[in-house]
Amino acid sequence: MIELHATAMALQWIVLAYFIGLNGGYLLLNLMSLAGIRRYLEARALDALPQAASRYEPPVSIIVPAFNEQSAIVATVRSLLQLPYPQLEVIVVNDGSTDETLEVLREAFSLGLFPEAYWKRLPVRHVRAIYRSTTFPGLRVIEKSRGGRADSLNAGVNAARFPLFCATRVGCILSRDSLRRMVQPFVENITTAASTCTLRIANGCSTSGGFLDAAGLPGKLLALIQVMEYLRTFLFARLGWSAMNAALTASGAFDVFRKQAVVDAGGFRSGIACPYSELQMRLHRVHRLAGEPCRIVVVPDPVCWIEAPGSLSALRQQRIRWQRGLAEALVANLRLLFHRRGGAPGWVSFPFTLAFELLGPPIEVLAYALLLAAFAFGLISWQGLAAIMAVAIGFGILLSVSALLLEESSFRLYRRPTQLLRLLTAALVENIGYHQLVALWRTEGLIRWLRRRAGERRHGTGTRENRGPA
Amino acid sequence: MSLVTDSDLLFAFAFWAGATALSIAVALVACILVLRLGLTLRMYREARFVLRWRPRLLEAIDQVPATLPAVKRGDWFAFLALWNHFQESLRGAARHRLRAVMLKLRMDVAAREMLKSRSIRERLMSVITLGHLGDQESWPALERLAHGPHTLLSLAAARALLLIDPVRALNALLPELSERPDWPVPRLEAMLSETGPAAVSAPLAAAVDRTPSAQLPKLIALLDAAHAKHVRPKLRELLQTSHDPDVLAACLKSRHLPLERVLIRPCTHHESWQVRTQAASAMARVAQPGDEKLLAGMLKDPVWWVRYRAAQALAALPFLTRDDLWRLRFVVTDRFAQNMLDQVVAERGTTRA
Numbered sequence: 038m039i040e041l042h043a044t045a046m047a048l049q050w051i052v053l054a055y056f057i058g059l060n061g062g063y064l065l066l067n068l069m070s071l072a073g074i075r076r077y078l079e080a081r082a083l084d085a086l087p088q089a090a091s092r093y094e095p096p097v098s099i100i101v102p103a104f105n106e107q108s109a110i111v112a113t114v115r116s117l118l119q120l121p122y123p124q125l126e127v128i129v130v131n132d133g134s135t136d137e138t139l140e141v142l143r144e145a146f147s148l149g150l151f152p153e154a155y156w157k158r159l160p161v162r163h164v165r166a167i168y169r170s171t172t173f174p175g176l177r178v179i180e181k182s183r184g185g186r187a188d189s190l191n192a193g194v195n196a197a198r199f200p201l202f203c204a205t206r207v208g209c210i211l212s213r214d215s216l217r218r219m220v221q222p223f224v225e226n227i228t229t230a231a232s233t234c235t236l237r238i239a240n241g242c243s244t245s246g247g248f249l250d251a252a253g254l255p256g257k258l259l260a261l262i263q264v265m266e267y268l269r270t271f272l273f274a275r276l277g278w279s280a281m282n283a284a285l286t287a288s289g290a291f292d293v294f295r296k297q298a299v300v301d302a303g304g305f306r307s308g309i310a311c312p313y314s315e316l317q318m319r320l321h322r323v324h325r326l327a328g329e330p331c332r333i334v335v336v337p338d339p340v341c342w343i344e345a346p347g348s349l350s351a352l353r354q355q356r357i358r359w360q361r362g363l364a365e366a367l368v369a370n371l372r373l374l375f376h377r378r379g380g381a382p383g384w385v386s387f388p389f390t391l392a393f394e395l396l397g398p399p400i401e402v403l404a405y406a407l408l409l410a411a412f413a414f415g416l417i418s419w420q421g422l423a424a425i426m427a428v429a430i431g432f433g434i435l436l437s438v439s440a441l442l443l444e445e446s447s448f449r450l451y452r453r454p455t456q457l458l459r460l461l462t463a464a465l466v467e468n469i470g471y472h473q474l475v476a477l478w479r480t481e482g483l484i485r486w487l488r489r490r491a492g493e494r495r496h497g498t499g500t501r502e503n504r505g506p507a
Numbered sequence: 508m509s510l511v512t513d514s515d516l517l518f519a520f521a522f523w524a525g526a527t528a529l530s531i532a533v534a535l536v537a538c539i540l541v542l543r544l545g546l547t548l549r550m551y552r553e554a555r556f557v558l559r560w561r562p563r564l565l566e567a568i569d570q571v572p573a574t575l576p577a578v579k580r581g582d583w584f585a586f587l588a589l590w591n592h593f594q595e596s597l598r599g600a601a602r603h604r605l606r607a608v609m610l611k612l613r614m615d616v617a618a619r620e621m622l623k624s625r626s627i628r629e630r631l632m633s634v635i636t637l638g639h640l641g642d643q644e645s646w647p648a649l650e651r652l653a654h655g656p657h658t659l660l661s662l663a664a665a666r667a668l669l670l671i672d673p674v675r676a677l678n679a680l681l682p683e684l685s686e687r688p689d690w691p692v693p694r695l696e697a698m699l700s701e702t703g704p705a706a707v708s709a710p711l712a713a714a715v716d717r718t719p720s721a722q723l724p725k726l727i728a729l730l731d732a733a734h735a736k737h738v739r740p741k742l743r744e745l746l747q748t749s750h751d752p753d754v755l756a757a758c759l760k761s762r763h764l765p766l767e768r769v770l771i772r773p774c775t776h777h778e779s780w781q782v783r784t785q786a787a788s789a790m791a792r793v794a795q796p797g798d799e800k801l802l803a804g805m806l807k808d809p810v811w812w813v814r815y816r817a818a819q820a821l822a823a824l825p826f827l828t829r830d831d832l833w834r835l836r837f838v839v840t841d842r843f844a845q846n847m848l849d850q851v852v853a854e855r856g857t858t859r860a
Contacts, residue, residue, distance in 0.1 A: 046517065049517055049521075050517060053517070053520070053521055053524070057524060060528075076627070078628075079626065079627040079628040079631075080627065080631070080659045082588075082627070082628040082629075082631045082632055083591075083631055083632070083635060083663065085588065085592065086588075086591055086592055086595050086635070094693070095693075151850075151853055152846070152849035152850055152853050153850050153853075154811070154814070154815070154843065154846035154847045154849070154850045156811040169853070174854075224691050224693055224694070225658065225689070225691055226688075226689065226691075227688065227691070228688075420518055421517065421518060421521075424517070424518050424521030424522050424525065425521055427521065427522070427525035427526075427529075428521050428524050428525045428528070430525075431524075431525040431526075431528035431529045431532070432524075432525075432528045434528070434529065434532045435528040435529070435531055435532040435535070438532045438535045438536055438539075439532075439535055441535075441539060442535050442538055442539050442542070445539050445542050445543065445546075446542055449546065454543075457539070457543065461536065461539075
């Protein structure tokens with residue numbers, strides 16, 4: 038009995054240390070992002086001046102993979118063609134759609150067959166035809182066999198004319214200066230290989246023509262909590278990594294890459310859930326291990342807004358897919374971990390992501406389960422349970438509030454007092470139930486990935502990309 | 508007994524950790540509220556300031572007002588932002604009158620004061636103001652900033668120096684223009700263009716002779732801001748003597764490339780594909796009847812970009828008709844060459860129905 042008590046006590050200490058380590062790490066990232074964002078905003082002091090905008094912004098190819106997007110593709114392409122940017126081309130890659138995607142594009146933009154000398158720098162599935170708009174010469178559509186998002190992106194990279202390309206997707210809401218902001222890191226530093234945006238939630242915002250008019254908050258609690266969650270985990274945590282050039286994950290919605298760097302690294306990897314993040318990690322790995330400078334920047338400005346899942350089932354699917362994608366990306370780039378030339382990505386962000394992002398959810402779920410079991414069997418008192426829960430939830434709330442403080446001291450998108458109040462409520466609610474539920478789904482994602490991997494090893498087969506919710 | 512002690516310790520630790528976290532969270536909420544209040548007040552104050560001062564500065568564009576109220580310390584930044592906005596939107600005498608307003612308000616002193624601020628935001632605004640004012644007094648401080656490690660401040664200071672005294676500034680900055688990797692070429696080109704070719708041509712052209720080969724491509728790109736007559740002899744010399752592919756490619760890409768076939772034709776056979784690509788583009792500007800054979804030969808190049816530029820050059824030749832291109836399409840036997848010609852002809856909208 039004494040041994041059981043001792044084990045229970047040790048468990049409580051471990052759980053306590055884990056929660057403090059996890060949240061302490063994120064708090065540190067928030068602090069780092071605070072410094073980074075201050076520098077970034079201070080540097081924008083001259084942005085409003087008429088001659089601040091460079092007259093020499095490099096041309097950009099925008100690549101839009103599309104699979105069965107007949108309802109939204111035309112609006113997306115129209116908004117991209119209207120982006121105020123000196124020189125851009127839009128390449129839609131119709132990835133073997135079985136609906137009317139190609140037909141609606143053909144009709145809306147007067148597409149005609151274009152005899153392109155297609156340069157197959159990256160291997161891709163069969164390209165059936167290339168079309169070009171007769172009304173918008175900067176628009177081309179690649180019609181190809183189904184190969185998944187990564188394959189479509191590679192097909193777009195092959196056709197891209199310009200040194201930078203922007204990988205986006207159908208349905209994103211953009212701010213009008215989005216591309217300019219995303220390209221800026223490439224103008225400022227020639228070693229920049231990628232810039233990734235910080236996603237915001239579009240639910241509740243007012244939009245027109247694919248552009249954001251005014252930021253707003255969603256009416257539903259689930260989406261509201263995700264606004265808070267995005268601030269906490271995706272915005273400021275990634276900014277913290279960016280401050281030390283160690284950001285590993287991409288947004289997957291609006292990211293700009295230097296084409297040559299991507300081609301040299303082998304392009305997007307097919308058959309995985311998050312090819313953008315995998316590529317970003319690979320860019321770090323390839324350049325670091327070769328001893329070449331490589332800068333990957335997280336642009337803090339709110340430039341891209343996406344619709345958050347409105348139902349629990351859609352959210353579950355999303356998080357399962359994200360976790361699988363994270364596992365695939367980390368495992369594919371495991372050589373970066375503690376490599377002598379790995380730098381900050383190899384020695385700090387990779388181990389942190391592995392320990393807290395990949396393995397964190399199952400550890401958290403296991404900790405909650407063991408604590409509850411120990412409590413049920415009388416091995417720990419209710420005070421012990423309450424104290425540990427208070428630490429987990431208290432630190433969670435602290436993280437959420439600190440993220441809100443960062444938002445308030447930087448972009449201040451939600452200016453009405455009621456919006457602030459609602460976000461504070463979300464910061465509270467997020468940590469009681471929602472966070473634990475997401476940890477459970479992420480654990481499920483990890484288990485599915487492990488099973489899949491085991492299956493692949495048994496059968497010696499590859500996997501095909503699944504397309505879940507955005 | 509030890510279990511009880513451990514348990515007490517754990518509870519105490521957990522309790523204090525949780526309580527500390529929650530207390531900090533509450534304090535942060537208070538910070539958010541204070542920030543929100545401060546922001547509202549600041550925005551109100553700035554809006555009122557701009558509302559008062561915009562008409563005054565607009566009036567000053569035509570005539571400097573006899574009396575103007577002093578600008579308080581808290582409004583310095585807003586004033587400089589507004590003043591610089593006008594300054595960069597206007598030309599000629601209006602800018603001089605705005606400068607007179609600045610001096611009348613003794614805001615030049617304020618700008619110099621702000622140059623010592625710890626805030627990067629204030630220093631950036633001050634640097635750009637002093638540049639527009641042509642403030643010689645701030646030269647040493649601006650030069651220090653231009654040589655400093657902060658990219659944005661150094662670039663802003665370099666621009667200010669160029670606005671104050673272009674020749675002196677170029678003498679001070681020339682090595683760094685091509686050396687500093689954090690000074691992007693597009694920004695420098697914009698700054699040099701703003702200064703004007705009269706001031707920058709001679710110093711930039713002279714710098715070519717003393718710049719190491721590794722940094723020459725960047726300098727050659729900057730030569731676009733200079734007068735052709737200063738630059739062309741240098742480019743001609745480099746094209747004749749340099750063996751560095753990056754230098755050759757930069758020369759061929761230059762706006763002031765000497766349009767001499769004898770210089771460009773040899774580059775079409777260069778071992779570096781970057782040089783061949785630029786040479787193909789350059790041939791479009793200098794080619795004479797007979798050169799189409801050379802360009803048609805480049806359509807078989809193993810590198811896509813060389814084929815593409817060669818096809819573009821062919822399509823741009825003024826002495827080659829649409830029918831000539833069409834015939835060429837059937838003369839070339841290489842499939843890649845045919846595909847490339849098809850593409851470029853389609854791009855130019857010259858395909859046959």
